[in-house]
Amino acid sequence: xxxxxxxxxxKITETGRQVTLMCHQTWSHxxxxxxxxxxxxxxxxxxYSAAADITDxxxxxxxxxxxxxxxxxxPLTLESATxxxxxxxxxxxxxxxxxxxxxxxxxxxTVL
Amino acid sequence: QQQVKQSPQSLIVQKGGISIINCAYENTAFDYFPWYxxxxxxxxxxxxxxxxxxxxxxEGRFTISFNxxxxxxxxxxxxxxxxxxxxxxxxxxxxxxxGTSYGKLTFGQGTILTVHP
Numbered sequence: 001x002x003x004x005x006x007x008x009x010x011k012i013t014e015t016g017r018q019v020t021l022m023c024h025q026t027w028s029h030x031x032x033x034x035x036x037x038x039x040x041x042x043x044x045x046x047x048y049s050a051a052a053d054i055t056d057x058x059x060x061x062x063x064x065x066x067x068x069x070x071x072x073x074x075p076l077t078l079e080s081a082t083x084x085x086x087x088x089x090x091x092x093x094x095x096x097x098x099x100x101x102x103x104x105x106x107x108x109x110t111v112l
Numbered sequence: 113q114q115q116v117k118q119s120p121q122s123l124i125v126q127k128g129g130i131s132i133i134n135c136a137y138e139n140t141a142f143d144y145f146p147w148y149x150x151x152x153x154x155x156x157x158x159x160x161x162x163x164x165x166x167x168x169x170x171e172g173r174f175t176i177s178f179n180x181x182x183x184x185x186x187x188x189x190x191x192x193x194x195x196x197x198x199x200x201x202x203x204x205x206x207x208x209x210x211g212t213s214y215g216k217l218t219f220g221q222g223t224i225l226t227v228h229p
Contacts, residue, residue: 041221045217099146105155
């Protein structure tokens with residue numbers, strides 16, 4: 001399927017567990033982004049990547065790890081999940097010079 | 113540090129009315145101001161965008177008004193419809209951001225719009 005996909009769409013986990021959220025895009029966009037969406041805070045950037053093997057911290061990176069070994073994939077790992085990481089996570093991609101970032105459908109994560 | 117402030121947080125409008133959402137920014141290096149629309153259970157999608165060299169951009173019922181001196185921009189939805197009910201985000205990009213930071217967008221807090229039939 002063309003576009004940007006995220007998996008899983010829903011995840012429930014427990015405090016202290018490691019969780020990996022997957023993001024895959026088929027456009028070969030150079031940039032990819034991870035955001036979390038919380039009421040009252042809008043979309044906050046967690047990490048982003050300008051190309052394979054190049055990643056940078058965003059506004060709220062603590063507790064998260066990313067990697068980008070291939071252009072099309074940008075997984076986000078919560079090394080030891082906390083209740084404060086309960087949120088909806090969105091992945092996005094963008095090609096430099098393009099008009100917009102394209103967002104995936106989101107992953108709703110609940111940490112008990 | 114929130115560099116783009118959006119208001120109101122929620123808005124209720126009757127069908128046929130005008131919806132107005134406002135955003136203010138501080139960083140004069142911002143050079144691109146998009147608005148994203150998000151329906152429940154979906155990711156945000158670009159609705160309309162403007163650059164600071166124009167004061168207004170209109171696409172159908174959606175208009176962005178931009179005031180560079182006041183560092184403010186707003187989204188107007190004319191003849192609002194129940195199908196416009198969604199969350200709206202304003203955003204801004206910094207053209208002076210060097211290297212890999214160029215592609216970053218700073219988002220406002222979002223506005224939940226409800227249009228009653």
